[in-house]
Amino acid sequence: MLGRKERDQLELLITGSLRQLIPDDHVLVRVDRVLDLSWLRDEVADLYCLDDGRPGIDPEVAVRLMLAGLLNGIVHDRKLIREAHVNIAIRWFVGYGVHEQLPDHSSLTRIRQRWGADRFRKIFKRTVEACLHARIATGEIVHVDASLIRANVSWESLVERHVVEVLDENNVEVEKQNRQSSKSKKVCVTDPDATMATNARNRHLEPCYKQHAAVDDKAGVILDVEVTTGEKNEGEMLTPQVDEVKATTGVDIKTVTADAGYAYAKVYGALERRSIDALIPAKAEPIRSRVPMHRFRYDAKHDILKCPRGRVLRATRPVKHGRFFYSKAKDCACCPIRGDCLSKGRANKAVVVGDDYPALLRARRRRDRWSDQDRRLYQRHRWRSEGFHGEAKSWHGLGRAIRRGIANMRIQAYLTAAAINLKRLAAALFAPTARWLAPFTQSRSLHRRPTPTSGAACTNLQSHKEDPRTHFFNDPTFL
Numbered sequence: 106m107l108g109r110k111e112r113d114q115l116e117l118l119i120t121g122s123l124r125q126l127i128p129d130d131h132v133l134v135r136v137d138r139v140l141d142l143s144w145l146r147d148e149v150a151d152l153y154c155l156d157d158g159r160p161g162i163d164p165e166v167a168v169r170l171m172l173a174g175l176l177n178g179i180v181h182d183r184k185l186i187r188e189a190h191v192n193i194a195i196r197w198f199v200g201y202g203v204h205e206q207l208p209d210h211s212s213l214t215r216i217r218q219r220w221g222a223d224r225f226r227k228i229f230k231r232t233v234e235a236c237l238h239a240r241i242a243t244g245e246i247v248h249v250d251a252s253l254i255r256a257n258v259s260w261e262s263l264v265e266r267h268v269v270e271v272l273d274e275n276n277v278e279v280e281k282q283n284r285q286s287s288k289s290k291k292v293c294v295t296d297p298d299a300t301m302a303t304n305a306r307n308r309h310l311e312p313c314y315k316q317h318a319a320v321d322d323k324a325g326v327i328l329d330v331e332v333t334t335g336e337k338n339e340g341e342m343l344t345p346q347v348d349e350v351k352a353t354t355g356v357d358i359k360t361v362t363a364d365a366g367y368a369y370a371k372v373y374g375a376l377e378r379r380s381i382d383a384l385i386p387a388k389a390e391p392i393r394s395r396v397p398m399h400r401f402r403y404d405a406k407h408d409i410l411k412c413p414r415g416r417v418l419r420a421t422r423p424v425k426h427g428r429f430f431y432s433k434a435k436d437c438a439c440c441p442i443r444g445d446c447l448s449k450g451r452a453n454k455a456v457v458v459g460d461d462y463p464a465l466l467r468a469r470r471r472r473d474r475w476s477d478q479d480r481r482l483y484q485r486h487r488w489r490s491e492g493f494h495g496e497a498k499s500w501h502g503l504g505r506a507i508r509r510g511i512a513n514m515r516i517q518a519y520l521t522a523a524a525i526n527l528k529r530l531a532a533a534l535f536a537p538t539a540r541w542l543a544p545f546t547q548s549r550s551l552h553r554r555p556t557p558t559s560g561a562a563c564t565n566l567q568s569h570k571e572d573p574r575t576h577f578f579n580d581p582t583f584l
């Protein structure tokens with residue numbers, strides 16, 4: 106028989122809690138089981154007056170609102186609050202009953218401004234520590250990668266920077282080459298922190314920020330995230346990021362993987378000095394001369410360079426990040442290939458060798474000897490590291506900056522990384538197949554959630570008496 110549903114007899118009152126209306130496999134229910142923000146009130150207490158003024162929003166509520174938005178792919182505050190008014194899962198997650206008035210969207214902006222990016226970084230760091238504590242991250246194998254994030258500016262807001270005219274006006278002397286490169290630079294007047302950058306040579310430049318991320322190999326936990334302006338070279342960020350990861354985990358990193366964008370001598374040298382195996386595919390030397398650099402053999406033992414004819418070039422003048430090596434003019438005078446080897450007008454050969462050039466040579470030789478295990482690990486780099494950037498952009502709104510300024514961009518990146526770490530943690534702790542589940546079924550420390558502010562939103566893992574291992578199976582989007 107064809108059924109009919111009466112739609113005008115909706116209940117006004119319900120018994121029980123909001124939690125009973127939310128499916129167990131809802132992402133907010135999963136994350137709630139592993140989210141502990143009980144430390145946050147003390148952390149931000151110094152930013153508020155203790156005995157005067159209108160009571161502010163509970164810090165935990167503010168962070169839960171922001172996380173709920175990112176976990177549901179809602180990045181704009183207005184849209185988030187509009188959604189929270191009708192979404193019982195968000196209301197329950199932040200601890201508000203169905204009749205309670207939610208905070209105004211502008212309060213979230215004020216909180217971000219008041220707390221600053223560093224407080225949000227601490228929230229992210231806490232999620233990393235929770236993952237380390239749960240042993241779903243070890244910090245021994247780290248995948249590093251960077252990704253551009255489109256700044257929140259329009260094409261109309263881009264202007265050309267008239268540096269040359271300004272410098273001339275102020276009688277400032279600048280090298281000719283620098284003048285030419287800066288002459289055509291575009292800047293965003295609405296967000297000066299963003300700079301023009303592109304992913305590939307055949308794509309046009311866009312105003313961007315750059316997110317640098319270090320991802321753990323074991324379960325894809327994000328160990329560190331930093332945001333810079335778009336034109337920042339990723340090679341400059343790897344070493345400080347590796348040091349930051351080690352400081353966070355307290356574990357010596359064994360291997361770092363990165364793509365060819367990090368294949369610089371100084372990167373290999375820095376990783377060698379830290380006794381870290383660099384799984385970074387070294388680029389072949391660009392051929393710009395008939396007698397290219399790779400035909401000059403560096404002898405590290407005697408600190409000399411030998412040219413293709415076997416003549417010795419000795420180090421003399423130091424330059425930034427390296428030294429000049431010169432041959433003797435009398436050696437080159439009767440050389441049959443001097444026409445191809447020497448620059449026009451020179452009587453001897455001058456070569457600049459970077460400080461970490463030996464490390465680059467070793468990395469090139471190492472690249473030729475990559476084992477099957479190395480190749481497999483480098484494949485994992487693709488889906489661990491690049492997978493994180495794709496997930497953050499596709500599911501959590503990091504494809505484009507929501508607000509302007511690098512501080513706001515950092516907050517967005519930290520919260521997105523924190524949300525993804527919490528997903529990883531929930532999936533790992535409650536997945537029935539997880540190898541690391543056993544030690545944690547006894548632990549209550551990660552299952553804590555604050556006392557709900559609403560009587561309707563009253564649940565936690567223990568009180569609900571549900572089997573947490575039931576609902577996380579066969580969910581490829583979750584881990």
Ligand code: SF4
Pocket residue numbers: 412413414415416432436437440441442443446447454
């Ligand atoms: S020109 Fe001088 S440096 Fe170059 S190959 Fe001949 S001897 Fe060596």
